[in-house]
Structure formats: C-alpha cells, structure tokens
Amino acid sequence: MQLKLGRINITDIKFGDKTKVEKGVLYVSKEQVLAAVADERLTSITLELARPGDSVRIMPVKDVIEPRLKVEGSGGVLPGFISKVEMVGSGTTLVLSGAAVVTTGSIVGFQEGIVDMSGPGADYTPFSKTCNLVVVCQAPEGLSQHEHEAAVRVVGYKAAAVIAEAARNAEVDSWEEYQHLNLFEGMQKYPDLPRVAYVYMLQTQGLLHDTYVYGVDAKRILPTLMSPTEMMDGAIVSGNCVSACDKNTTYHHLNNPIIQDLYARHGKDLNFIGVIITNENVTLADKQRSSNFTAKLADMLGLDGAIISQEGFGNPDTDLIMNCTKLEKLGIKTVIVTDEYAGRDGGSQSLADADPLADATVTGGNANEVITLPAMDKVFGSSKSADIIAGGFDGSLAKDGSITVEIQAITGATNELGFNTLTAREI
Amino acid sequence: MFQVLTNNPKAYNWWLKRENKQVQVVWQEGGFDSVLTAARDLVHLGYRVINHPLSSSIKPNQTPYKTLILAQGTGLDYQSLSVIEAAIAASKKLGVFPGSTQSILEDLQFMDLEMCREIQLQ
C-alpha cells in the first residue's frame, strides 16, 4: 500500500462566493456549505470563522475535522460516512493543512470542550492554531440525544468534505509519501530491524463516547489489524466528546502523531509493521477479551515492540495496563502513552491502574491543573454552556466572562496520542 | 445471579422493567461513593464486577449517579477488587459532585443509563 499526501497550506479563512483556495486563503461559500450539510433533524445550522489570534471562544466543541480529498486510488475519505466502505489508504489524498471544521452544539447539558483562539487557553489546544470553520448546530426540543449526536457528527463530516473540494484545483505545497509493505515484504526489506506495531485504543463506551471504523461502531469489533495509511483517509472517526482534554477528535485520528513519528524512524531504527486497533468497552469481560486478542495479534505478528495509546480517563487505564502487561509478558517491549488525574495540587495517584511492567510511560500532563481563561469578545456555540461547564464541572464563571476550570475542559489539552508537548514531571 | 446496584432513578426503573429473574435490582441511597462502597462490600463476599465503575468519561465529581452490575461468584475476584478500590481512590481524590440543575441531573441520569443499558448478562 502506498499513499501520497499532498498538503495545501492554509494560512487564513474567509467567506466568499465560491469555495476555493487562493494564495493560502481558504474561501468558504456559506450557501454551498449550508446546502451540503442541511439536516432535517436540526433546527438551524450557522457558520462562523475563527482564526488564530482571534478573541474567540468556541464551546462546547463536539468534533474537529480536517478537510481531505481523495483524488486518486480506491475509495474516498471518511469511508462509511461520506464515501462507501471501499478500502482506503492508497493512492493520492489532498489535505487542506491548517484548516479545520469545528462542530459545536450542546447534546447534553453538561458538555465541556473549550477552544480559545487566543489567550492562555490557546496554548493548550492545537485548534487555536488552525483556521476554523465553526459549524453551530441547534436541535429542536425533544430530539433524542442519539439522533442529535448522529446529526451533529455527520454535519461535521459533510462540511469538511464539501470544503475539501477546494483542494482539487489548488497548488500543492508539499508532498509526503507513506509506504506500507505487507508483513513478508517488510521482513525481507528490513530483516535486522525490530518489528514494531502501534496499538491504538479507541474509546467505545456508548453515547458521546464512541468511535467508528469504516462506519462500524468500534465497541462491536474484536481487535484487528490496519494499515497506518488508512487513518490518513479517515477510516477512524470520532463520536466521542466527553472529557475534552483526552478525547481524540477526527482531526487527531487523521493526523495521528504516533503513526507519523513511527514512520519517521521506519526503515532506520525500526520496521513499522502496522496498527492494531482495539476498543475500550464498559465491561471487564470485554476488556479481558479485547486485550487477549490484542496480545494474540501482537504475538502472531512476531513483534519486538509496541507503542500503546489510550483515550480517556478511568476505565481505559484498566485496558491500557492489560494491553501493556500482556504484551510485556510475551516479551514485547512497550511504551504507553497516557495522561494524568493527579488532583489539583498534583499530589494524588495519577492513574486508576498501574503495574510495574509498565516501565516506559509518556504522559500528556495532569488534567486537573487549574487555569483561568479570560473573557473573549465572541463566543461561538452555546454561551449558556459556560455556566453549566462552570457549575457542573466545579469551575467558576466570573462576572467578567472569565472561566476558571481544570484543563480537562479544553479540547485536546492532555491528548493521549502525544499530539502536544504538554507533559508532567515529579517535583 | 446478578445485582444491579444503582442510585440513578432512570436506571433503576429501566432495569426493573426488564423483569429478568436472574437480575436483582437494588436501590442504593446516597451519592456516587455510596454505590462504590456497597459494591465493594459485595466484591469482598465473592461478587464480580461486570461493568467498570469508572466507565464513562464523566468523572466521579461530575455526576452523582452510578449504576454498577455485579455477578454472584464463589471466590474473591481480584480484578474486580482492584478496579473497585481504584475507583474509590479516584472518587476520593477528585472530590464531591457540587450539585446542579434538574435538567442537568436528568442528563446525567440518562448518560449513566447509557453506559450500562447495552450490557449483556448471561
């Protein structure tokens, strides 16, 4: 499998008559996008723009999607939602790099997920650095939460797909090539390099905590093997938006940094064999079964090492430790990527599960750290949710519009794919 | 035999309506921690935890509701014990739910039910 990614660098976003890219500016036609995303389940969909440095707060953020367009090869981006379930991950895909669609709207009353485009909060979220088309969705009274969630999720994909069309005629700024050999070819080409896979844990617990693979609800899968290039075409998408700091948005899945950094060492220090995706279900039996299958696949692949990433808080710690210890007991060396809930003072036990075999851990930081986010000129989404985040999540909304919250309310702040530089140390 | 321990009225009614003879639905008065404590006492007597007590990304200090399903067993299940103890520790560390409006409470009841509704008991 071979995938060429052509990046078109987007440095600004504006509304225009036609959706197009010109000199790094992404022009978005409101009419075109609104026509494409229309959904009878929702009462209104409005579009806003948020650029890096703007005095803008977006909340509650549901998902973030990077616009990508498949121009050559089988299938299309976001299979199972925007295109059919053809296999993806080969051919040519164009990326509006630096642009993002951000969906917002309260599905349940307490939802967090803050993106500040400027100020101290901007340092904690990657989406303060992207030029964002913000899609604000309103649902009628009485729409079930399940339908509401599905509607908002798909609106985001559709908006990303329609603006990605602007890439078709744009000039590509840079090309990247990703090759994925089959197991046999890889072993022949790199006989002396350690075989490494990536164990990709997906949040799968129910409404607002789900992840989809080619349109399949991942709580219903057994762990399986995928090519790292499939993620780059949107084979994995997010329906997970609770715990804003350590959920993976669709943007994260498209730009998985562990996949990128394993590719950077592929053929030099290691032979990157592929990705084992697994889930994080609610029952202990499911956790046992999925970690057993993960270990079995790792064993069948003859792995020497693996990186295991987590998504979320609490019970996924159990999945993480099961995956890690089962691989280590097979002699497969692991590094786990997680984040911490060490309390506001940083003095408590960080994880809900631990094992001495997990001796190589990378952390995305303590999600309980408290931060004050100053008021912004504009709030996109539901300004009402500010009160609710503040109350329900034990923060406080001041009269001047500033919010004091733990960084767990900020989208992507302690990402467990190692997307950020934020981390924690013992002092 | 299964025990559904809950302090969530939505989950309580939903499980009662299932009328499964294998399932005993037990109302547990009190907050998140009281469900954990009651479940811990059952684990000490040989019950197994079916659903992880920290399922859902809504932290113990962000909701007062918890529904835990346990299965009667014969000996101590160490995995159940360790997850329940870790959940108790996490709940102590994060503090107490500060309270909220009725509509938020209803959403939190709904989410708690969502996290246990699809569990197959067999």
Next chain:
Amino acid sequence: MSKFRVVHYINQYFGQIGGEEKANIPPSCKEGPVGPGMAFKAVLGNEAEIVATIICGDSWFAENLDEAKAKVVEMIAQYKPDLVITGPAFNAGRYGTACGAVAEAVSQELEIPVVSGMYPENPGAEMYRRFALIVETGDNAAAMRKAVPAMGKLALKVLKGEQLGTPKEEGYIPRGIRENYFAPDRGSKRAVDMLVAKLKGEEFHTEYPMPQFDRVDPNPAVADISKAKIGLVTSGGIVPKGNPDHIESSSASKFGKYDLDGIVNLTAETHQTAHGGYDPVYANQDADRVLPVDVMRDLEKEGKIGSLHRYYYATVGNGTSVANAKRYAAEIAQELKNDGVDAVILTST
C-alpha cells in the same frame, strides 16, 4: 533591602545540649544561629539570616507528636520567618521524622516554605517529602560540609522566588507532586524515542514511574513450633471495644498494642474493628474472624504452640501509606524481638 528571615529547627544533639541522655527535653528557643546554624550563616551571607533556632529532643518530639508540632509551630510563628530550615538529619530516623513533621506543620499551618536535608532512606524523607524541599545528604554528620551549602543555596533560591529546576538538578528528593510543563518535543516523538531506546537496551526515563515494593529474604523455618512464642499482628483494625487509641478508619497514623492477658476469646462485647475499608459487620460480631485469639488459646492449652505472646498489635491497612506501614512494621518488629517472640502470624483483611 532587609535580609530574609529564617528559623532553624535542630535536635538536642546539634543544639549542643547533649546526646541520647538529653533526647527527652521539650522544645526551647534561642535567638540567632546555633551549631550547624553557624555554617549556614556563611552560605546565606548578606541575603538571609537565621533569626532563631528551635531545639527539641528527638524522643520528646516522637513521644508527644501532636503537642510537639503545635509548640514548635507556635515558636516559629512568633519570629515571622520567610522560610524554615530543618536539620539536616542525615540518616537519623527520629530526627528525620521530627524534621519532616515540623515541615508538614509549618507548610500546612503557616504556609511557609521549608528546606531540609536527609539521607534518602531516612523514614522522615519518604513520610514528609511532600512538605519540604529535602536536600539529599550523606548518611551521617560527616556529610555536613556538603549538606549545608546545598541546603543554603536552595533556601536562597526559594526565598528569592527563583524558578526551581527538576529535583535532580536542584539536588532535592522528589516531593511526589506532579507539575505540568511544555517539553521540547511532542509526546509521540518522546514515545518513539523511548521505544527505540528500550528496544536497543539503552537507558530510558519513564515520565511516570509505577509504584515499586521491597523484597526481603525469607526467615528460616521455626524449628519447633510447639516451643515457639507466637505473636499476633493485624492490619484488619481489631481493637478493644471503643477504639481507645482512636486508630483512624483509613490512612491510619498509628498502630495499637493491646493486652491479651486473660482473654481466651474475642467477642462483640470486648472487641471491634476500626477498619473503614470493608463491611465491619462480621468482624464486629466476632473479631476472632480476623484475629484468631480463640484458636491460638486452644493450641496453647493443647501444647501445639509454646505460647501466645501477651500483646497483639493492630493497625488499619486501608489507605495507609507504604512509608507509614514500613515505620509501624519496623517498630512492631523491634518490640516483638525484644520480647523474645519467635514467630508472628499476620492477618489482613
């Protein structure tokens, strides 16, 4: 600019009052530096000065912990210091524990920073590292020459509000507090680097160390159990009815020693559990279910064991820190040894 004010806490020995024979003296206070305080004077220079020295006997402090803490804090408070230095205590256990307890009280009640110095294996270091910047020192007073400049330098940094480096860079024992910071590389790159190092068998540094436990070699078997004096110890919280020592239901700060003389059976009238980590109904009905006194008395009478030791020891294991548990174990083991106990049955819940 006026100098920063520092108060120094030391024990009777370094306070030049006397050795072990003076370990029972209650706290007293002297203006200015005493003993090692003189050495600090040179390091603190013109920027800070030791305005007073509190001296307390190690035994007195250990035996009157709550009162000692209160008295020492009261003495310290009246000098309105900007910082408190305790020790260095090297590997002296009681002294280290006192230095740590003072640090805890000062940092919690007066919210004043504390700098101390200890050998890493001093129990005071593990118990109280949260509350002080404890500079890592050698294990005895010969290390004073190195400890004082290191402690003094760190104290000045804290007083001047300078940004501290990592514990390793600054030479203090990590406090167990997790602090966020932005690393030069993103997490995924750090993870891949770590994996490559681990695969090559090279050194790597985990960003979150998992808890580790000690291992000890097993003792030889008891040669003749029918002659052995056997003690009972429990972490199940079995105490005389009413819990006379007020052992906490979790995170116990102490253990109790209780007389079994004349007791052949524990009953609901005589004993209960103080433990908050399990359903207490069964232990409260019959504490023999946790501490088997009835059976031990039978075996003693039948000559199956030599004797049951007159005292049993109890604490509550629930949430008790490893450091505290270690300290209780060390003290209990020493007493049992002194009393000629040959073997111990330890029951836990």
Next chain:
Amino acid sequence: MCTIVPISLTVGANRIVPTVAIPHPLGNPELPAEEEKALRRRLVNKALRALSTEVDGQTVFED
C-alpha cells in the same frame, strides 16, 4: 494470612496462607459456630505449618 494473595505477593510477603473472605478472613458467618471455629483452626494450623517450613522465596501455602 490474607484473602488477597496477589497483593501479598506484590508487597513481598514470603509465607502466604490464603483465607476465606475480606471481611472475615478467618471465619465464615454462614457456618454454625463450631464449624466456623474448626475452619479457623485449620487455617491457623496451616499458618503454623508454613512457619515451620523452609522456603527460598515467596510461597503460597494452598493446601
């Protein structure tokens, strides 16, 4: 003597005798008093046997 053998192994105990249940390690409230005491005696005897046995590492005395 403990119910949670994995913890005793983790913390480094050398002679381990598994017991009945956490809230009543050396008893079983469902049994009549005499049988319960006999059960306790069996467990204590096992502990005494463990103390009289040479071990060269962590050992769980199952039966």
